[in-house]
Amino acid sequence: MDYITRLLKSKSKVMDYILPFDTSVYRSRRAELMRQLSDGQILLMGNKNSPRNYTDNHYKFRQDSSFLYYGGIADPGLIMLLDVSSGKTTLFGKERTIDNVIWSGHQPSLADKAQVSGIDEVRPLEDLDSMLRPGAMMLPNYRHGEWSKLQTILSNKKAQESEALITAVIKMRSLKTAAEITYMDEAVNLSNDLHRHLIKQVRTGLYEYDLYAQAMAFTLAQNCTLGYNAIITVNGHILHNEHYNNQLKQSDLLLFDGGIEITAGYTGDLTRTVPVSGHFSGVQSDIYQIVHQAYKASVAAYSPTATNLELHLAASRAIAEGLIALGWMKGDIAEALAAGAHAVFFPHGIGHMIGLDVHDMENLGEDRVGYSSDQQRSEQLGLKSLRLAKKLEVGNCITIEPGIYVIPELLKKMQQEGRFLDFINYDNVADHHDFGGIRLEDDFVITDSGIRKLGSDLSISVEEVEALLAS
């Protein structure tokens, strides 16, 4: 075993082993986390490889974001244990063998990994159980099934989800440091480049999968990955459409919701909607400009005391105003908004936190991340899908992403049920059931001096988008 350890430590690496932040950053994050919890142990589970159609044919590895935040090490099969009373962190994992070298090449030793992360000691996984004290705190996990070892620990009640730990992690990860924001700018700028690259290629006759292929090629050629399954669709009204089977027609709108995740783990999340023909038709232009107006109204609604709910409501009002002017909606705007009639066209929230996860920290609980203790999530269409409602703080990174969608099934259902008859001109919309949907999305950071768009600008007005399509 000594030979292997020397071997692994002495040789050139398969890939550079550089973490996104300095050792001191991880040390101080862990120290701060321990400071916020009075006593006990904190168990941070890294991810393992996720099997695709059998164990060894796995998906591309992604480390758990909280593990990445507190440890930085993006390798599968690791666990960190933080001892609050001693302040010591232990890294658990398997040491490499000569078979691993043959099949997977050189890898840093566990001790190498611990060192770059400033972790105090390493132990084999087998030692975890004996080092755990009853009551160890864990985060909720979406991949617990991967860890058979963990099933034993959990069934012995040695470690449990801890509300105090979750609260402390959300508090820290919600407030991005300057260094994190630099990474967010980088992720957004690369995502901007991706959008420009793709939009220029939009033309009649292509299939959605042709564009998906180009998006993936662009991203991988940056040695990056997509932060989430890109939406590239002529059916923009299907909000999370992950199929790419349609051919682009002259009359279609193409909605592209995609973002690049850089190797540091931070991702962009941008949406543009463009006319396949190169020019917005009359109604496409009308709706597009309402969505753009909603985007601007939402940004303008920010103030140091603003909640994200207020940003949502500002966008909602702009959408209702625009649709009333267009004749798709009618009646008193305040009543329409209160009733939620606009949400038939805008059935999702204005945005969410973004960072190491595209919906940042969603696995820790949407309400915990997005709602303060005095806020109750609404059950109304639209508002019930608002992921982030609470007051915005300096350091928050968020998306702003209003949209207008014509969802024929939803309109028919509402009309059949006699809903919103005072606020929606169902007959006027009936001619546009093949409209699709338009969404515009950018990423922002809250700073001392206000709300700032992350990254450089990306074409967004009707004129800018048509110019980009023509370029």
Next chain:
Amino acid sequence: MDYITRLLKSKSKVMDYILPFDTSVYRSRRAELMRQLSDGQILLMGNKNSPRNYTDNHYKFRQDSSFLYYGGIADPGLIMLLDVSSGKTTLFGKERTIDNVIWSGHQPSLADKAQVSGIDEVRPLEDLDSMLRPGAMMLPNYRHGEWSKLQTILSNKKAQESEALITAVIKMRSLKTAAEITYMDEAVNLSNDLHRHLIKQVRTGLYEYDLYAQAMAFTLAQNCTLGYNAIITVNGHILHNEHYNNQLKQSDLLLFDGGIEITAGYTGDLTRTVPVSGHFSGVQSDIYQIVHQAYKASVAAYSPTATNLELHLAASRAIAEGLIALGWMKGDIAEALAAGAHAVFFPHGIGHMIGLDVHDMENLGEDRVGYSSDQQRSEQLGLKSLRLAKKLEVGNCITIEPGIYVIPELLKKMQQEGRFLDFINYDNVADHHDFGGIRLEDDFVITDSGIRKLGSDLSISVEEVEALLAS
């Protein structure tokens, strides 16, 4: 609920809902499986979506291959229950709601899905527990953690892994029908095209990730996916290298091991190794020709009575012969082979079954799939990694993939330990520790008239490869 069902059934679909085989094929496969098992219930678990960094940010869905084989339905969250005594199959799943339509678009109803697969009835997932009788048979699963419902079933011992079921499934899936072989030909031909596309682009200065980007773009533009994480590396001696960080140098060999999985689920698995300079150097050409000779010797070793172990040994002998002639090995060839000295250069097996999984049915147990009851897997280097050793049957689809690798760590370890001093000229190899590795791999089917290469031909001789690089 009635409204939603009608809605979902009546409308155009997000994607065409066509299974790879006719309804009758799935019916008869299930009937044959039940015929082979005298009594009881068979529980076939489909896959769910695998979370990436949180539940809703999931990897691209891949159905379990046995579920695909017996049911054909490539959607997440489904379970089939086959009742051997009644011959009836039930499909369990969740019916879609209006929220699903908004977020994910139209989907066929459960009943639609059951119909195209010839399944007798559908039930909500909640009914599974009450319909299960103790002793229900299951396959081993690599994703059980996904199904919290299953944990309850398993802990109540209502269903268990069944050796009889595993044996019956392996027997059926091992013998590909003419229709399956047609799909295998298609997958291999697309994989051939992918290799031609990529090899033509190889040139000094590119990074491995540039080629990975191009491989993915080519594959996605066919509306297909890669059947496994492609190996695209100048470090061919790292057998399962999944990193793409190196820049191609003039003196490098580039090893590309990649295959396209078609929408029917079948995948190709091909490897070529090419000189970045466009021309093999002297030693590159020498080693390449030995590997090519081993490939041909392995194919030639097939006879209607042959075991795959014999194909492995034929390749091993060709490699030892070639390396003795080259001066990297020495001594008596029979003794060298018996001692396993050649395996220092060829430390893996000659191949494996291929089909719906690239290592077909690996999750059912490598030894169950690849070894007969009278064969014991060797513990010797090389042979211990031979996945398939048993007699080859008409209908088997297999890979043949000999390779020669210079793994400095392994050579040093063996030399330090005084191993194979009579058979390996360690000093002669010492000048070539930066050689890398060469592997050549094609896919074959065993037919009534012999062994046939799947798909059309792909450049493989030194001359053909150099011509392809120049084209």
